[in-house]
Amino acid sequence: MKRFVLVTSMLLVCLSGWSQDLDWGDYPEGEYSYTFTNIGNIPVDATVTLSGMVESFYTDYPRPTARGLELNNNFPTNGNSVSLRVTFSQPVSNLSFNLLDIDRIDGDSQYQDLVTVIGGNLGTPVTPTIGTASTNTVTGNAILGTNSVEDYASNSISFSTPVTEVTIQYFAGPDWEDPKRQFIFITNFGWDDAGLPVRLVDFGGTSVANQVRLGWQTSYEQNSDYFTIERSPDAQAFEAIGRVSSKGFSERLQTYGFSDPAPLKGTNYYRLRQVDRDGTYAYSKIVAVGYDAEGFYFQVVVLDQGRLQVETNAPDPVFGLVDVRGLPSLRQVEQVGANKYLLQVSPTGLVSSGLRIVQMRTGNFSYAKKVLIN
Secondary structure, X not given: OEEEOOOOOOOOOOOOOOEEXXXXXXXXXOOOEEEEEEEOOOOEEEEEEEXXXXXXXXXXXXXXXXXXXXXXXOOOOOOOEEEEEXXXXXXXXXXXXXXXXXXXXXXXXXXXXXXXXXXXXXXXXXXXXXXXXXXXXXXXXEEEEOOOOOOOOEEEEEOOOOEEEEEEEEEEOOOOEOOOOEEEEEOOEEEEOOOOOEEEEEEEEEEEOOEEEEEEEEEEEEOEEEEEEEEEOOOOOOEEEEEEEOOOEEOOOEEEEEEEOOOOOEEEEEEEEXXXXXXXXXXXXXXXXEEOOOOXXXXXXXXXXXXXXXXXXXXXXXXXXXXXXXXXXXXXXXEEEOOEEEEEEOHHHHOOOEEEEEEEEEOOEEEEEEEEEO
């Protein structure tokens, strides 16, 4: 059985080294969702959601224990799993925790643990660093039980860049016979008070005339220095195209703007590099803005429950949605504003998460944007 502790840091201010902690001791027994509120000196809310084969939980599990939150399951066969997702109200920095007792039990029973861990920052995947333990092997973001020599062996989990969510998925491993009760532990999450220099609440862009205009707002700044605006043609390789000084210290809403005077034809991807006065920095989410000589813009935002919001000033747009194999997965399109459309993903398109391509045609122009659907 295992347990792990998550340490979370917030995308906020730089206050010198106090830690903030999510203590599993307050988690209600047997509940599949719960929100911890106002954690730490710089308050953060953390919402915990369990999904998957939750019917495999024994009564009153998940349960807080002295070792952390215990997931205690009786999986019928290999490949069965439950997922625990923690979503933070603000990005957190230097998040760390431990997973305990990921192993394989030998003897009269044959069952094996497999656990995967992945993070995300506003839709961008973040890969953790995972420590080794004598009872298992670590490959990428997966931990596979190999023996049970040590009780409560610990795998450390840490994120070197900010995250807004963490998902731990607990599987019945590939060597799983004679199913019986098996468990893991999740230790308390911890993160630093010292986070990012600003609290970013909004970032977007639009194509106007022969430029792309970007705008963003902050609700809190302490010791912040400047923003570097970066652009990419493919959301992979970015280059700096400008710099805007920040307010520095503020507890009020601050508004910033920047115009890209020479955008690339097609889709431009932008992000902000938020830099503190001591050199601490972090990246914002990536926004995509379509540009051509006609001045059309084409923006896509991923909502919940399989919905995509598209904003465009193109006349009579026709939309499509395909996966990376080119298979269609658009269920319906609803116009909800003068320049706003709601795209609903088909049920078959929601079977698996991953990249999707949103397509738009208007007149003689065609556009495409990649989005990540969880």
